Amino acid sequence: MSILPNILFAVLLIVGVGYFAKNVKKLIRNIKLGQDVNRSDNPSERWRNMAMIALGQSKMVKRPIAGFLHIIVYVGFVIINIEVIEIIIDGLFGTHRVLSFMGGFYDVLIGSFEVLALLVLVAVFAFWIRRNILKIQRFLNPEMKGFPKNDANYILYFEVVLMTLFLLMNAADLHLQNVDGGYGHFTQVGSFPISQFIAPIFDGMNSGTVYMIERAAWWLHIVGILIFLNYLYFSKHLHILLAFPNTYFANLNPQGQFDNLESVTNEVKLMMDPTADPFAAPANPDAVPAKFGASDVQDLNWVQLLNAYTCTECGRCTSSCPANQTGKKLSPRKIMMDTRDRLEEVGKNIDTNNGVFVPDGKSLLNDHITTEELWACTTCNACVEECPVNISPLSIIMDMRRYLVMEQSAAPMELNNMMTNIENNGAPWQYNQMDRLNWKNEN
Amino acid sequence: MSENISVPTMAEMMAEGKQPEVLFWVGCAGSFDDRAKKITKAFVKILNRANISFAVLGTEESCTGDPAKRAGNEFLFQMQAMTNIEVMNAYEVKKIVTACPHCFNTLKNEYPELGGNYEVVHHTQFLKSLLDDGRLAIEGGQFKGKKITFHDPCYLGRANNVYEAPRELIQKLDAELVEMKRSRANGLCCGAGGAQMFKEPEKGNKDINIERTEEALETKADIIAAGCPFCNTMMTDGTKFKEKEDTVKVLDIAELIANAQDL
Numbered sequence: 001m002s003i004l005p006n007i008l009f010a011v012l013l014i015v016g017v018g019y020f021a022k023n024v025k026k027l028i029r030n031i032k033l034g035q036d037v038n039r040s041d042n043p044s045e046r047w048r049n050m051a052m053i054a055l056g057q058s059k060m061v062k063r064p065i066a067g068f069l070h071i072i073v074y075v076g077f078v079i080i081n082i083e084v085i086e087i088i089i090d091g092l093f094g095t096h097r098v099l100s101f102m103g104g105f106y107d108v109l110i111g112s113f114e115v116l117a118l119l120v121l122v123a124v125f126a127f128w129i130r131r132n133i134l135k136i137q138r139f140l141n142p143e144m145k146g147f148p149k150n151d152a153n154y155i156l157y158f159e160v161v162l163m164t165l166f167l168l169m170n171a172a173d174l175h176l177q178n179v180d181g182g183y184g185h186f187t188q189v190g191s192f193p194i195s196q197f198i199a200p201i202f203d204g205m206n207s208g209t210v211y212m213i214e215r216a217a218w219w220l221h222i223v224g225i226l227i228f229l230n231y232l233y234f235s236k237h238l239h240i241l242l243a244f245p246n247t248y249f250a251n252l253n254p255q256g257q258f259d260n261l262e263s264v265t266n267e268v269k270l271m272m273d274p275t276a277d278p279f280a281a282p283a284n285p286d287a288v289p290a291k292f293g294a295s296d297v298q299d300l301n302w303v304q305l306l307n308a309y310t311c312t313e314c315g316r317c318t319s320s321c322p323a324n325q326t327g328k329k330l331s332p333r334k335i336m337m338d339t340r341d342r343l344e345e346v347g348k349n350i351d352t353n354n355g356v357f358v359p360d361g362k363s364l365l366n367d368h369i370t371t372e373e374l375w376a377c378t379t380c381n382a383c384v385e386e387c388p389v390n391i392s393p394l395s396i397i398m399d400m401r402r403y404l405v406m407e408q409s410a411a412p413m414e415l416n417n418m419m420t421n422i423e424n425n426g427a428p429w430q431y432n433q434m435d436r437l438n439w440k441n442e443n
Numbered sequence: 444m445s446e447n448i449s450v451p452t453m454a455e456m457m458a459e460g461k462q463p464e465v466l467f468w469v470g471c472a473g474s475f476d477d478r479a480k481k482i483t484k485a486f487v488k489i490l491n492r493a494n495i496s497f498a499v500l501g502t503e504e505s506c507t508g509d510p511a512k513r514a515g516n517e518f519l520f521q522m523q524a525m526t527n528i529e530v531m532n533a534y535e536v537k538k539i540v541t542a543c544p545h546c547f548n549t550l551k552n553e554y555p556e557l558g559g560n561y562e563v564v565h566h567t568q569f570l571k572s573l574l575d576d577g578r579l580a581i582e583g584g585q586f587k588g589k590k591i592t593f594h595d596p597c598y599l600g601r602a603n604n605v606y607e608a609p610r611e612l613i614q615k616l617d618a619e620l621v622e623m624k625r626s627r628a629n630g631l632c633c634g635a636g637g638a639q640m641f642k643e644p645e646k647g648n649k650d651i652n653i654e655r656t657e658e659a660l661e662t663k664a665d666i667i668a669a670g671c672p673f674c675n676t677m678m679t680d681g682t683k684f685k686e687k688e689d690t691v692k693v694l695d696i697a698e699l700i701a702n703a704q705d706l
Contacts, residue, residue, distance in 0.1 A: 021532050093482060117546075119467070126701040150496035156704065165605070175625050183653045197686075200490070210531045244636075253552070253633070254548075254551075254552055254602060254603050255596075255601055255602050255603075256548040256552055256598050256601075256602025256603050257548070257553060258512060260517070260521065260553060260556050260557060261517045261521075264517045264518055264521050265521055265557065267517065267518070267520055268521040269525070270523055271522070272525055272526075274524075281475075293515065293517075315548035322631055322632040322634060322651045322654070322655075323647070323651070325631075325644070325651075325653055325654060326644075326648060326649040326650065326651050327646075327647035327648030327649060328644070328646070328647040329645065330645070331645075333535070348451065349527075371646055372646075374447050374640070375645060376644070376647075377637050378597070378634060378635070378636040378639050378647040378651065379513050379597075379631045379636050379637030380597040380632035380636050380637070381597060381601040381602055382597075382601070382629075382631070382632065385628055385629075397513065398513075400513065400514075401515030402515040402516075402517055404515055404575070405514060405515035405516045406515065406516065406517060409513060411515065412642050414641055414642040414643065415514045415638055415641060415642055417641070418510055418511075418514070418638065418642075419510075419511050419514065419516050419519055421521060422506045422508070422510070422511050422519055423522065426471075426504075426505030426506050426523075427471040427475060427505075428471055428506060428640075428641055428674045429471065429474045429475055433472075433502060433505065434473045434502050434505055435474075435475075435502075436475075436501055436502050437450070437452070437499065437502060438468070438474075439469075439475075439480040439483055439484065440448065440450045440472075440475060440478065
């Protein structure tokens with residue numbers, strides 16, 4: 001045997017993994033463009049969340065049909081990838097099913113991979129029908145036109161191709177294992193509960209042809225996996241990796257607790273301190289004054305940016321959003337998609353300008369997310385509750401409202417009236433604070 | 444009836460050298476809104492009946508800052524918060540009860556970081572604890588056998604995971620508790636949160652409170668129970684829009700209990 005295939009395989013592997021690693025580096029750099037936020041507290045609770053929500057899929061099953069189908073594909077993905085280890089070793093060293101020394105256990109492994117592959121095919125078919133035939137509202141929202149819709153289907157097609165190649169490869173392998181007198185290094189190993197039904201199509205075929213089919217399926221399968229791996233960075237499918245850090249770093253406070261801006265606290269404390277010297281020189285005269293709220297992705301914190309990359313656009317948030325359900329423009333999913341789009345735009349800007357961001361006259365606010373969307377939110381937390389991987393679209397909406405109000409004084413007029421009332425008389429309506437207890441004596 | 448209610452203020456208590464068991468945070472709606480004032484009084488009547496030592500801040504109370512914060516005005520929120528905290532810390536307040544989930548959430552979750560550390564409970568939790576301690580007895584009265592559905596306020600439910608206290612109180616009324624299609628963590632907002640109460644909604648094809656009211660009406664309940672003055676307004680408006688205000692009442696849990704005892 002020539003070692004040419006082994007070298008070719010090694011090169012493919014290095015290129016595939018290398019390009020992916022390059023994009024991961026970019027991904028991490030982009031996420032780090034966000035503001036600092038400390039999420040290192042309570043590691044035990046964080047690990048537990050990750051185990052339950054990402055690994056255990058606990059929030060997925062809230063919608064049982066999609067949840068069940070997802071678990072099949074998820075388990076299939078995780079388990080079948082064990083096979084990739086064997087494929088890599090076989091590819092590098094020209095061995096045949098190198099893990100088969102495990103004997104009976106190997107049979108169980110390959111057998112379960114096959115059963116899972118079939119189940120994945122069935123589940124993916126069901127997903128495709130849900131997305132393309134059934135009229136499920138959350139797949140039909142305006143933000144799902146164009147690439148987002150195609151992206152979802154591409155992922156499904158990828159899975160179909162990979163699973164089919166996997167089964168075809170096994171079927172051909174099985175056929176060669178059983179050729180009278182044996183064929184090459186195809187010794188009888190493994191158990192093939194599914195592909196044994198495909199194998200008969202090779203009956204009567206020239207062993208050389210079957211071998212070519214087996215090799216073709218084998219190569220296409222691993223090349224497909226490498227392409228899929230590299231597609232992740234450009235796709236919503238990135239969630240298969242980021243769901244884990246995302247659930248780990250998610251907010252642990254009660255959902256109703258919104259953060260208190262520290263920059264504001266310092267100002268208010270100074271304002272209320274009778275001993276404060278109004279003419280005192282600032283502690284750090286060169287410091288750039290803090291910007292209140294967020295108008296662009298760099299103003300958001302890194303967890304919010306991680307959220308944006310993690311979002312797989314399932315739309316459970318949008319389908320549970322009271323504003324969206326009643327025909328308002330706001331869609332929490334679109335908030336996440338816009339954030340990612342803008343972050344990518346900023347990242348590309350940095351790439352083309354030798355590592356520095358050159359202002360492009362655009363921002364997340366207005367160019368991607370409109371004020372109409374932001375003001376439609378009731379802060380009800382339904383989107384946060386729904387998200388299967390603990391993304392918070394609400395926190396982005398809030399930070400952008402803060403920018404609108406505190407940097408631009410651009411609140412809707414009625415809200416300005418409400419805030420004026422609170423400032424002047426301590427209530428959102430125009431009632432005198434001195435009348436607060438009048439109810440006591442009223443009938 | 445209202446002539447009989449006793450509502451001491453923290454200032455009066457302090458002058459007498461007394462410290463109440465709990466501060467009743469009335470909130471802006473509870474103080475000024477005509478509908479919400481009825482809830483305030485109903486709750487006070489229950490407190491009076493159970494001989495609870497409580498006090499209000501009266502004219503020293505000011506908006507918690509919740510609507511300002513949710514609208515994005517962190518400055519105004521923190522000024523309100525720090526002023527309120529100074530007042531409450533001066534009175535050495537330990538425990539607060541409030542009938543407004545927005546005040547509840549803000550006082551409980553957002554005040555501690557600014558120096559206001561109190562035990563904060565929603566009035567349904569407080570009433571439930573009185574019941575458990577045998578300090579309050581609840582009878583069904585006029586609500587016996589009635590169908591009641593409970594609308595989860597976002598800032599009580601999802602925001603703070605309080606789902607059971609209001610439901611257990613309703614069941615104590617010997618009423619039949621019926622759930623809406625979306626309840627507890629899946630509950631649909633009434634449309635008032637996030638400062639929406641104070642503005643017209645954005646353009647859409649329906650108002651949120653109508654959507655929620657329709658869902659409540661689907662249960663064929665006689666009463667929509669609420670635990671928030673803003674939800675109460677939104678759901679009441681919803682029943683009016685659906686021309687059901689004569690047959691389906693929107694009542695706060697405190698009102699249900701006070702009415703059941705003929706207080």
